[in-house]
Amino acid sequence: MVRVLFLHPDLGIGGAERLVVDAALALKERGHHVSFLTNHHDSTHCFKETADGSFPVEVVGDWLPRKLFGRFYAFCAYLRMLYAAFYASWFMAGREQVDVVFCDLISVCIPVLRMARHRPRVLFYCHFPDQLLSTREGTLKRIYRAPLNWLEERTIGMADKVLVNSKFTLRVFQDTFRRLSIVPDVLYPSIHTQYFDQIEHKLEQRSSVVDVPLHARVPRNSFIYLDINRFERKKNHALALHSLRLLGNMLPSLDFKRCRLIIAGGYDTRCLENVEHYAELEQLTAELGLQDHVVLLRSPTDEEKCRLLYAAHCLLYTPENEHFGIVPLEGMYFSKPVIALNSGGPTETIVHTSTGFLCEQNEKSFGGAMYQLFRDEALRLKMGDLGHKRVQQKFSFEAFANKLNEIVKEMIPTSAQQKKFD
The missing domain is CATH 3.40.50.2000 (Glycogen Phosphorylase B;)
Structure with missing residues (x-):
C-alpha cells in the first residue's frame, strides 16, 4: 500500500478536477490510501466523490485572497498553493507520513514538498503549461508573468515524475520548457465507466x-x-x-x-x-x-x-x-x-x-x-x-488505473535506493 496525497488548488467542477478524482479512485481501487488537500472545496459545487466521504478532504488557506485589486490571479494562486505545500510538509507530516504527493496545475509547491520532514516522492501531472493559458498579453503582463514562468519551468523540473495528458500536450511541453531534459510520460485520462x-x-x-x-x-x-x-x-x-x-x-x-x-x-x-x-x-x-x-x-x-x-x-x-x-x-x-x-x-x-x-x-x-x-x-x-x-x-478506466498504479509503485524506492536517495 502506498499513501498518496492529492494536492490540488480548487476541487470544483472541471476537466482537471475530474482527472484527479478519477486518479484517486483508480489508486483507491488498487488498495492504496488516498486523501486530498486543497485550498478550496465547496460541497455544493464539486464532484460527488469529494463530498460523499469517498476520500478524506482537508481545506487549508482558503482565507488567502484569490485576487488583488481585481488582478494578480496567478500570483495569488501560487501563494495559496505554497501555503498548502508548507502545511502538507510540516503540519500534516506530524500526523501521518505520505509516500507520494500527486500535484497538478501549479508546480511551485514542488520544492517545498521536497523539504518535507518525511520526504515524499512528487508526481506532477501537467494538463498544459500554465504560462500558455493566459490570453491577455502586453508589456506589463509579460513583466508580471516572467518570474512566474521561470518558476514554473524550474519547479516542474524538480518533480520525481512528470506526466502529461496527451501527445499534443507533450509536444507543447517540450517546445515550452526547452531547458528541461525530462521527457514526460503520456497518461491519457479516462472515465469511471463503472459509475456510468x-x-x-x-x-x-x-x-x-x-x-x-x-x-x-x-x-x-x-x-x-x-x-x-x-x-x-x-x-x-x-x-x-x-x-x-x-x-x-x-x-x-x-x-x-x-x-x-x-x-x-x-x-x-x-x-x-x-x-x-x-x-x-x-x-x-x-x-x-x-x-x-x-x-x-x-x-x-x-x-x-x-x-x-x-x-x-x-x-x-x-x-x-x-x-x-x-x-x-x-x-x-x-x-x-x-x-x-x-x-x-x-x-x-x-x-x-x-x-x-x-x-x-x-x-x-x-x-x-x-x-x-x-x-x-x-x-x-x-x-x-x-x-x-x-x-x-x-x-478504458482499467488501463488508466493499471498504468497509474505501476507508476506510483515504481516511485517508491527499495531500502537500498532509499539510503542512496537520502
Missing part, C-alpha cells in the same frame, strides 16, 4: 428518456445536440450557436423545429468570466433568434450530465487546441457521435468519419456535420457504436 454503467442502467429502466430539469423547452421528440463545457470564452460555445443557426437555414422548418442545443457547463459565481460569458451566450442566442432552440444549463450534477448524454443524439465539442478533452470520451462511451475541432487532444480520441467528425473552426464545417448526423440515422448509430468500442479498447 450504473447510471445508464437506471435510465434504461425509466420510460422517460429526457428526464432532465429542462421543462417544456425540450419536447420528447426533440433532436438534441449537447455541448458540455465550462462557461468560459475559450471553450468557444459561440461556434455551436452559429452552427445551429446555419443548420436552421439548411433544414426544412418542421425539421428544425425539433432541434435543440443544450449547453451545459460548469458555472461558479466566484468566477467573473463564468457570469459574464453566460450572459453573453444568452444575448447571442437572442440575437440569432434561437431562444426556442437553446437551453443554457449551469453546473449540472454528475447524474444530470449522464442523463443529458443518454438523451442526446450528438455531442458537440467546440474548444480549439484543447489539451485533451474528457467530454468526447464521455460522449463516445454513451454511444454518441462527437463533432469536434480538428486540433489538440480530440485528434487523438476521435477518429474522423468513424466515431465522429473533426471539423474546421467555422460554422459551415461544423454545421455541415450537424446536418449530416441529423439526416443520416444509420450513420449516427454506427458512429456511436464505434465510439463506445474505441473507449473500451483504448481509453
Whole structure:
C-alpha cells in the first residue's frame, strides 16, 4: 500500500478536477490510501466523490485572497498553493507520513514538498503549461508573468515524475520548457465507466428518456445536440450557436423545429468570466433568434450530465487546441457521435468519419456535420457504436488505473535506493 496525497488548488467542477478524482479512485481501487488537500472545496459545487466521504478532504488557506485589486490571479494562486505545500510538509507530516504527493496545475509547491520532514516522492501531472493559458498579453503582463514562468519551468523540473495528458500536450511541453531534459510520460485520462454503467442502467429502466430539469423547452421528440463545457470564452460555445443557426437555414422548418442545443457547463459565481460569458451566450442566442432552440444549463450534477448524454443524439465539442478533452470520451462511451475541432487532444480520441467528425473552426464545417448526423440515422448509430468500442479498447478506466498504479509503485524506492536517495 502506498499513501498518496492529492494536492490540488480548487476541487470544483472541471476537466482537471475530474482527472484527479478519477486518479484517486483508480489508486483507491488498487488498495492504496488516498486523501486530498486543497485550498478550496465547496460541497455544493464539486464532484460527488469529494463530498460523499469517498476520500478524506482537508481545506487549508482558503482565507488567502484569490485576487488583488481585481488582478494578480496567478500570483495569488501560487501563494495559496505554497501555503498548502508548507502545511502538507510540516503540519500534516506530524500526523501521518505520505509516500507520494500527486500535484497538478501549479508546480511551485514542488520544492517545498521536497523539504518535507518525511520526504515524499512528487508526481506532477501537467494538463498544459500554465504560462500558455493566459490570453491577455502586453508589456506589463509579460513583466508580471516572467518570474512566474521561470518558476514554473524550474519547479516542474524538480518533480520525481512528470506526466502529461496527451501527445499534443507533450509536444507543447517540450517546445515550452526547452531547458528541461525530462521527457514526460503520456497518461491519457479516462472515465469511471463503472459509475456510468450504473447510471445508464437506471435510465434504461425509466420510460422517460429526457428526464432532465429542462421543462417544456425540450419536447420528447426533440433532436438534441449537447455541448458540455465550462462557461468560459475559450471553450468557444459561440461556434455551436452559429452552427445551429446555419443548420436552421439548411433544414426544412418542421425539421428544425425539433432541434435543440443544450449547453451545459460548469458555472461558479466566484468566477467573473463564468457570469459574464453566460450572459453573453444568452444575448447571442437572442440575437440569432434561437431562444426556442437553446437551453443554457449551469453546473449540472454528475447524474444530470449522464442523463443529458443518454438523451442526446450528438455531442458537440467546440474548444480549439484543447489539451485533451474528457467530454468526447464521455460522449463516445454513451454511444454518441462527437463533432469536434480538428486540433489538440480530440485528434487523438476521435477518429474522423468513424466515431465522429473533426471539423474546421467555422460554422459551415461544423454545421455541415450537424446536418449530416441529423439526416443520416444509420450513420449516427454506427458512429456511436464505434465510439463506445474505441473507449473500451483504448481509453478504458482499467488501463488508466493499471498504468497509474505501476507508476506510483515504481516511485517508491527499495531500502537500498532509499539510503542512496537520502
